[in-house]
Amino acid sequence: MDENGEIARSRASSHGGNITGPTEEEIRQFEAEQVAKRKRRKEYARLNEESALKRKLIEQEVDERYYQTNITKGDFDCGI
Numbered sequence: 001m002d003e004n005g006e007i008a009r010s011r012a013s014s015h016g017g018n019i020t021g022p023t024e025e026e027i028r029q030f031e032a033e034q035v036a037k038r039k040r041r042k043e044y045a046r047l048n049e050e051s052a053l054k055r056k057l058i059e060q061e062v063d064e065r066y067y068q069t070n071i072t073k074g075d076f077d078c079g080i
Contacts, residue, residue: 022030
């Protein structure tokens with residue numbers, strides 16, 4: 001749909017019953033949009049992976065601090 005809410009890439013039958021397709025310009029535009037979409041998805045996946053790695057490292061640091069704090073206090077209660 002275009003900015004007016006109309007269907008932008010639809011073609012109807014011409015007078016001879018022939019069906020026409022998108023113009024070359026429309027095909028190029030569509031392909032460019034697909035390339036841009038793939039780039040955005042790739043960047044989103046990279047940011048997601050980076051964020052997950054940061055969360056994992058922070059969690060490991062918290063776990064290590066907790067472990068070190070309990071060792072220095074002599075608190076060896078393992079929950080048993």
